[in-house]
Amino acid sequence: MEWETVIGLEIHAQLNTKSKIFSAAATKFGAEPNSQACAVDLGLPGVLPVLNKEVVSKAVKFGLAVDAHINQRNVFDRKNYFYPDLPKGYQISQLDWPIVGEGEIEITLGDTTKVVGITRAHLEEDAGKSIHDLYDDFTAVDLNRAGIPLLEIVSDPDMRSAKEAVAYAKKIHTLVQYLEICDGNMQEGSFRCDANVSIRPMGQEKLGTRAELKNINSFKFLERAINLEVERQQDILEEGGKVAQETRLYDAVKHETRSMRSKEEANDYRYFPDPDLLPVEISDELMAQIKQELPELPQEKKARFIAEFGLSEYDADVLTSQKPMADYFEKMIVNNADHAKLCANWIMGELSASLNKHQLELVDAPITADNLSLLVNRIGDDTISGKIAKDVFKAMWDGEGSADEIIEAKGLKQMTDIGAIEVIVDEIIANNAPQVEQFKSGNEKILGFFVGQAMKATQGKANPKLLNEMLRAKLS
Amino acid sequence: MSLSEEQVGQIAYLARLSLSEEALQSNTKDLNSILSLVEKLAEIDTDGITPMAHPLHMTQRLREDKVSEEDQSESFQAIAPKIGKKHYLVPTVIE
Numbered sequence: 001m002e003w004e005t006v007i008g009l010e011i012h013a014q015l016n017t018k019s020k021i022f023s024a025a026a027t028k029f030g031a032e033p034n035s036q037a038c039a040v041d042l043g044l045p046g047v048l049p050v051l052n053k054e055v056v057s058k059a060v061k062f063g064l065a066v067d068a069h070i071n072q073r074n075v076f077d078r079k080n081y082f083y084p085d086l087p088k089g090y091q092i093s094q095l096d097w098p099i100v101g102e103g104e105i106e107i108t109l110g111d112t113t114k115v116v117g118i119t120r121a122h123l124e125e126d127a128g129k130s131i132h133d134l135y136d137d138f139t140a141v142d143l144n145r146a147g148i149p150l151l152e153i154v155s156d157p158d159m160r161s162a163k164e165a166v167a168y169a170k171k172i173h174t175l176v177q178y179l180e181i182c183d184g185n186m187q188e189g190s191f192r193c194d195a196n197v198s199i200r201p202m203g204q205e206k207l208g209t210r211a212e213l214k215n216i217n218s219f220k221f222l223e224r225a226i227n228l229e230v231e232r233q234q235d236i237l238e239e240g241g242k243v244a245q246e247t248r249l250y251d252a253v254k255h256e257t258r259s260m261r262s263k264e265e266a267n268d269y270r271y272f273p274d275p276d277l278l279p280v281e282i283s284d285e286l287m288a289q290i291k292q293e294l295p296e297l298p299q300e301k302k303a304r305f306i307a308e309f310g311l312s313e314y315d316a317d318v319l320t321s322q323k324p325m326a327d328y329f330e331k332m333i334v335n336n337a338d339h340a341k342l343c344a345n346w347i348m349g350e351l352s353a354s355l356n357k358h359q360l361e362l363v364d365a366p367i368t369a370d371n372l373s374l375l376v377n378r379i380g381d382d383t384i385s386g387k388i389a390k391d392v393f394k395a396m397w398d399g400e401g402s403a404d405e406i407i408e409a410k411g412l413k414q415m416t417d418i419g420a421i422e423v424i425v426d427e428i429i430a431n432n433a434p435q436v437e438q439f440k441s442g443n444e445k446i447l448g449f450f451v452g453q454a455m456k457a458t459q460g461k462a463n464p465k466l467l468n469e470m471l472r473a474k475l476s
Numbered sequence: 477m478s479l480s481e482e483q484v485g486q487i488a489y490l491a492r493l494s495l496s497e498e499a500l501q502s503n504t505k506d507l508n509s510i511l512s513l514v515e516k517l518a519e520i521d522t523d524g525i526t527p528m529a530h531p532l533h534m535t536q537r538l539r540e541d542k543v544s545e546e547d548q549s550e551s552f553q554a555i556a557p558k559i560g561k562k563h564y565l566v567p568t569v570i571e
Contacts, residue, residue, distance in 0.1 A: 017541050024544040033562040034553070038545040042552060054541035075529040082492060084566040097529070130569060140563035268490055273529040281535035 001238065002202040005230050006210075007165045007195055008119075008157035011172055012150045013182040014126070014190040015058045021125050021149035022049030022092065022277075029188050037128070037143035043088035049276055051076075055149045056282060058181035059099045059123055060290045062151060065175055065297055066118050068103025072282040076123075079269045084141050085128035093152075095271045098122030099280070100151075105175070106299075107167040108317070116168050117156030124150050151181070157196065157207065162226035166219050169193050170321075173219075177323045178298055186217050193222055197229045199237070208233070209243040213257060215250050225250040229257055301326055309333065309340035318348055324362040331369030332376065339380045346376055350393050367396050375403035388412050388460055415461045418470075421454070424462075425470055428453045439475050447471060477515065478508045 020027055023040035040047045063070045075097040078090040100121035106113050128143035153172060159165040173191055176182035184191045198210035213229055216222050228250075233243050248257040296304070298320045305316040305326075320326045325347060332343045351372065355365060375396065379389050384407060395406045407413055415421055428450060429436055439446045450471050454462055479487075484504045488495045495503060549562065558565040 019539075019541050019543045019545075024539070024542060026543045026545070032547075034549045034564065035547040035562070037552075038548065039552070044552075050539045051536050052541050053538035056538060080490070084564075084569055096527075131563070132569070134563065135560060135565065137568060138558070138560070138565040139567070139569045140560055140565055142563055268486075270487075270490065275530065277530075278532060278534050278536040279529045280538075 003199045003230075003234055003237075004202045004204075005160055005162075005226075006157045006198050006200065006207055007159035007162070007226060008210075009153075009155045009159070009165055009169060010194040010196070011153040011155075011169065012126075012192040012194075013062075013153060013172070013176050013184075015055055015149040015151055015181055016183050016190075017052055017054045017058070017149055019052060020147035021052050021055050021123065023147050025147065027148055029185075029190075031144055033140075033142040034144060037146055041087075041143055041147040049092065049274075051277065051280065052149065055123060056099070056280065057286070057290050057293075058149075058179070059121065059151050060282065060287065061179045061181055061294060062121060062153070062176065063100035063103060064291060064294055065179055066100075066103035066105050068118060068121070069101035070282070070287070071097055071099055071101055072284075072287065073097065073279055074099040074122075074282075075279045076274045076277040077271045078274045079124075079271055081269055083127070083130070084139055085130045085143070085146065087128070087143065087146065091125060091127060092274055092277070093124035093271075094122035097279075099282075105168070105171055107164065107171050109163060109167050114158075114164070116158045116164075119154045119156050121151055121153045124152060126150050157198075162223040162230070165195060165226055166223050169222060170219060174298055174321055174323065178295060178301075180295065186219075189217070192217065195222065195226055195229075197226055197233070198243070199230060199233045208237075209245050211243065211245070211257075212247045213250055214247055214260070217252075221250060221252050224252075224255065225257060228255065232257070298326075305329075309337070309344075311340060311344055315341070315344045315348065319344060322362070328362060328365075328369045332373040334373070335370075336373045336376055336380070339376050342376050342379060343373065346372060346393075350390060354393075354397055366399060367393070371396060371402055378403055378407060382414060382416065382463060383407065384412055384414050385460065385464055387464075388414070412461065414463050415458055416463050416466065418466065421458070421462055421466060421470060424454055424457045425450075425467070425474060428457070429474060436475060447475070450475070477511055479504060479511065 017027060019025060020041065023038050025038040025041055026036045028036065040049060060070055074094060076092050077095045079093045079095075080090045082089055098120045102120065103118040104115050105118060106115050126145050126148040128141055128146040131140040131142065134140040155168060159168055173184050176191070177184045182190055186192075193216050195213040195216065196210045197213060198208035200206065200208040211229060211233070213225050216225050229248070236243055247260045249260055250257050302316045302320040305311045305319060306313065311319070319329050329343060329347055332347070333340055336343055351365065351367070355362060375389060375392060378384050379386055384392065392403055392406050392412065395401070395410070396403060400406055401409070432450070432453070435446050435449055447468070451464070451467060454467050454471070481500055481504045484507060485495065485500055488500070488503075553559045553564070556564050
């Protein structure tokens, strides 16, 4: 039987505020255990939560960016369950009146685009962290994470493959970084994905029973976990079984998902409005102010890169897919507006390849945008060839100095002296009579041999364009 | 609407309350009598009325995003039943 996969994602984006959502404790990552958990986070008697204004602004920014309806009146609820890292016995969340209502976002897969619906996005506090393997007979609890602000972004079940789910997750990941509301760090848990996966016979309207996949901390694992789950469900259904509605943990090491039984029976969270918090009313003034602060969004930036710098759709898409990359490009372009395409090529080519090779993020690149811009300038003004530039790039990467310093120190300046090149070319032609014959009898490819010889003789410094023209003129 | 003893038992379990057979019966009776009182509300036309989220007609005050809490973990941990090196310790929870 042919099956159709249906996927919806729940993304938890940690909002990058200085203090927590309901308390004035710090949110720094990696602090000493429990050093950033105050009386409010610990749920000690007599404390009252007070909502952080920045949390509201950041959630609204997200809502505006996905064309969502903003619920200017929204309400916090208690989600009740027992777990050691949840000291109050409830998590403050939003159920019936979330801050962000229905919205949508466009994803691109190859040549096709698709609109994915966003059901809602609501604010909630994170729980603490339980560590099970630190002590033999105890579970250790670190409450630094308790009360960290989260925006839970819930999609409609609109994705039909693991690839689509990854494209959507990446799009949201890019967006929250553009908006500067979340640092997007998946290793540190600032951006987490849960996937609701079900399958149904192709053409059937009714949705199948879904399983919720948790503990996915990279896009690669997201794709793998979904594909694994689809296979598992297919096997069950094709053998005449039934898929159980349950939460399953993904284990990246063993590449398997396993059932979290404990979560099933406690699925009744008995939500009710939190009497400690009054309904939130976002004023029209605050809405207007947030709208004004909204930065340029990825789609807008892409359109501008195409219009302003004449980049191709593809190049503009790649450059804007990550905010740091777009920023890098814009810095390069300040002194290099005439060579936009060349700048784009160098970022997407040499720079990206070197970053990959050394497993570095763009922000940690040893070559600044200004320095790479200078290098591109030297290609543009014919000081060096593109080929020599790669050597200069490597030296820059290794910290040997700026482009100009390296070109000077290594004597890499391109030969543009026609006379000097002519002497070399004449000599090569005189010494390689058989190849000259081949060219004259129509073997165009042999021209490469002459170019190679000339480059060898000049240590790659001959201007390639000049060289090609001269060789053609002299050989024919 | 009324609740069965089984439902009340389930609610008690979710709240980690241990009820004796006797307490379960009397609680079920009390809860059902409260529910029947609340049921009178069903007679009123509530179309177009925003459900009440809070009895006070006020809205939430917002706090500036500033860190003002210092690390007081030492005094908090002084009253904790058990602590390790900076961690609160609880009986092992197996997931």
